[in-house]
Amino acid sequence: MYRYDEFDQDFVTDRVAQFRDQVARRVSGELTEDQFKPLRLMNGVYLQLHAYMLRIAVPYGTLDSRQMRKLAHVARRYDRGYGHFTTRQNLQFNWPKLSDIPDILAELASVEMHAIQTSGNCIRNVTADHFAGAAADEVADPRPYAEILRQWSSLHPEFVFLPRKFKVAVTGAERDRAAIQVHDIGLHLKKDENGRLGFAVYIGGGQGRTPMIAKKIRDFLPEEDLLSYSEAILRVYNLNGRRDNKYKARIKILVHETGADEISRQVEEEWERIRHGALKLPQGEVERIREYFAAPAGLEAAAPSSDLAAARKADPEFDAWVRQNTIPHRVAGHVSATISLKPIGGTPGDATADQMDVVADLAERYAFDEIRVSHEQNLILPHVAEDNLRAVYDGLVAAGLATANAGLVTDIIACPGLDYCALANARSIPVAQRISQRFGDIARQREIGELKIKISGCINACGHHHVGHIGILGVEKKGEEFYQISLGGSGDENSAIGDIIGRGFSTDEIVDAVETIVDTYIARRAAPDETFLAAYRRLGQAPFKEALYGTA
Amino acid sequence: MSDSIITANDLGNGLVVFLKADGGWSQRLADARVVGPDALPEAVAYGKAQHDARIVVEPYDIEVTVENGVPVPVRLRERIRAAGPTVAYGEAEIAERAALSKAG
Numbered sequence: 172m173y174r175y176d177e178f179d180q181d182f183v184t185d186r187v188a189q190f191r192d193q194v195a196r197r198v199s200g201e202l203t204e205d206q207f208k209p210l211r212l213m214n215g216v217y218l219q220l221h222a223y224m225l226r227i228a229v230p231y232g233t234l235d236s237r238q239m240r241k242l243a244h245v246a247r248r249y250d251r252g253y254g255h256f257t258t259r260q261n262l263q264f265n266w267p268k269l270s271d272i273p274d275i276l277a278e279l280a281s282v283e284m285h286a287i288q289t290s291g292n293c294i295r296n297v298t299a300d301h302f303a304g305a306a307a308d309e310v311a312d313p314r315p316y317a318e319i320l321r322q323w324s325s326l327h328p329e330f331v332f333l334p335r336k337f338k339v340a341v342t343g344a345e346r347d348r349a350a351i352q353v354h355d356i357g358l359h360l361k362k363d364e365n366g367r368l369g370f371a372v373y374i375g376g377g378q379g380r381t382p383m384i385a386k387k388i389r390d391f392l393p394e395e396d397l398l399s400y401s402e403a404i405l406r407v408y409n410l411n412g413r414r415d416n417k418y419k420a421r422i423k424i425l426v427h428e429t430g431a432d433e434i435s436r437q438v439e440e441e442w443e444r445i446r447h448g449a450l451k452l453p454q455g456e457v458e459r460i461r462e463y464f465a466a467p468a469g470l471e472a473a474a475p476s477s478d479l480a481a482a483r484k485a486d487p488e489f490d491a492w493v494r495q496n497t498i499p500h501r502v503a504g505h506v507s508a509t510i511s512l513k514p515i516g517g518t519p520g521d522a523t524a525d526q527m528d529v530v531a532d533l534a535e536r537y538a539f540d541e542i543r544v545s546h547e548q549n550l551i552l553p554h555v556a557e558d559n560l561r562a563v564y565d566g567l568v569a570a571g572l573a574t575a576n577a578g579l580v581t582d583i584i585a586c587p588g589l590d591y592c593a594l595a596n597a598r599s600i601p602v603a604q605r606i607s608q609r610f611g612d613i614a615r616q617r618e619i620g621e622l623k624i625k626i627s628g629c630i631n632a633c634g635h636h637h638v639g640h641i642g643i644l645g646v647e648k649k650g651e652e653f654y655q656i657s658l659g660g661s662g663d664e665n666s667a668i669g670d671i672i673g674r675g676f677s678t679d680e681i682v683d684a685v686e687t688i689v690d691t692y693i694a695r696r697a698a699p700d701e702t703f704l705a706a707y708r709r710l711g712q713a714p715f716k717e718a719l720y721g722t723a
Numbered sequence: 724m725s726d727s728i729i730t731a732n733d734l735g736n737g738l739v740v741f742l743k744a745d746g747g748w749s750q751r752l753a754d755a756r757v758v759g760p761d762a763l764p765e766a767v768a769y770g771k772a773q774h775d776a777r778i779v780v781e782p783y784d785i786e787v788t789v790e791n792g793v794p795v796p797v798r799l800r801e802r803i804r805a806a807g808p809t810v811a812y813g814e815a816e817i818a819e820r821a822a823l824s825k826a827g
Contacts, residue, residue: 198735200777218780220804223737253813265812268736516820523813571817589800590808598803600810650798 191273215286231299232260236531243527294324301545305553313343334412335420352666375426378632386431403442467539473504476557520548588628595628597645597652638662731782
């Protein structure tokens with residue numbers, strides 16, 4: 172588990188004191204909004220549709236029970252009893268008073284948390300595979316590198332005023348669960364033919380109004396060069412990225428306009444200048460940080476649990492949850508369990524304070540005190556002994572957190588949309604809720620199989636609609652909400668931007684349209700194990716277009 | 724001719740507020756002072772002055788119709804902003820889903 176070192180503790184404490192003074196001066200009228208806005212944004216404070224919003228960093232999505240309980244406490248004491256887990260593995264509170272935020276940040280600092288670099292044109296919270304350190308298919312844990320990047324990028328004076336925000340994601344497995352190809356920098360941790368660790372480096376991916384799949388500019392970057400190479404990329408971007416137009420300021424536009432080969436050449440040139448300098452990672456330091464992420468004490472191989480087998484046989488609902496919401500662990504006799512924050516008809520990613528406390532208790536008692544936030548807006552218990560699964564499940568059932576839908580059609584990503592967001596053009600949450608209700612029957616969901624629906628309420632694409640198998644984009648048309656559907660997107664190791672299928676649908680039509688697409692897939696799939704995405708890639712748009720619009 | 728009201732956010736708690744006839748601000752849409760096109764520039768200027776005086780944040784005018792004596796914003800965005808999220812949240816959301824599943 173990551174912990175603050177003395178530098179972190181000092182700078183977070185100093186930052187809280189500094190922001191407390193800034194808020195006091197703002198509330199007393201000494202600072203104007205123009206003066207205050209850049210200061211609040213540096214501390215994760217937005218002004219949203221209804222109120223201020225505080226975005227709290229969860230580095231690489233990793234939490235312990237103490238931190239989760241603190242979030243529950245903040246939700247109860249300072250907000251409206253709930254929080255929203257986001258597609259960037261962060262947590263947002265929707266209703267904090269400005270004058271309370273310094274106290275909230277002080278409370279967070281007491282459990283090694285903060286809101287630094289969760290907004291603004293800087294390097295944002297580094298994200299990672301939510302099964303990091305646990306997944307059976309992992310080459311190595313990506314989080315030590317995410318942490319090294321976090322340390323390097325925190326308050327980095329050269330990169331505090333980039334042309335635009337900058338997002339880095341790291342995966343340690345071939346199967347990409349961190350969507351690295353739609354990030355500004357995507358790092359795929361792997362081994363070369365000599366067994367040395369390093370990274371395939373992707374740059375220039377992103378969603379928003381101009382979606383792009385990242386370009387691979389290096390197939391293997393040795394581990395020790397991680398920071399110097401990242402700094403070279405950032406320097407090329409910082410120098411050449413456009414500052415004249417906010418909508419063309421992300422590195423994806425620079426890569427697209429300059430060409431990946433030329434950008435790669437510039438990065439390599441800059442890297443040559445600095446690669447042997449202070450940023451070369453000392454092996455001892457990598458090992459030291461890797462120690463933070465060592466497997467928890469007591470996580471040792473165990474025989475398959477006979478109790479689990481018996482419990483599954485006796486209870487079909489428990490069996491279904493185990494089948495759908497757990498994945499193999501690299502240590503025998505254990506699994507990683509997904510706690511779905513997608514109850515049928517619920518708000519994707521929301522958890523109440525009581526639910527956060529339940530998750531904290533279960534993690535502490537049964538799961539080596541580790542919790543993850545996934546970019547799919549669920550929570551994860553990465554290390555659970557098979558013998559403890561039943562107890563975990565019972566705890567989740569009691570808290571309304573045992574929906575057995577991980578990866579299924581009701582496991583929908585949705586941004587806050589027009590219900591909360593000042594930028595949105597249309598609502599996302601009610602559409603997600605209605606689709607969830609339509610497909611609520613669990614037998615039907617299982618028959619449909621893996622299907623990722625992702626909904627954004629505006630072109631900024633916080634709901635990742637471009638990479639949804641079915642993507643839904645809300646727009647405003649003549650004062651009404653309209654929803655545009657795209658098909659065939661994917662945010663995994665074979666990332667693709669979805670194709671817009673045709674004219675949009677009204678609020679009344681959108682759920683029927685989604686059902687038509689799903690029914691068409693079921694009717695046309697080659698076999699029950701051909702996934703929606705595979706079927707779409709084989710069939711193309713035509714049958715779906717015909718089903719939706721009556722024309723081929 | 725279209726009617727308007729002036730809205731902003733409260734500086735301290737961030738909540739949505741509306742300019743009242745007495746020059747103060749209220750969280751209740753029904754309290755909002757409705758102004759016609761002639762009075763709008765003066766109301767907008769007053770809102771800006773209140774922003775500059777660090778009383779409210781980011782004031783702007785929105786178009787409304789008056790129904791049963793109460794202003795109703797024309798744009799959906801402004802109706803949602805005035806009334807709060809259209810979906811239940813927190814414990815209320817859980818209670819609503821529980822009630823639905825019982826009814827169903």
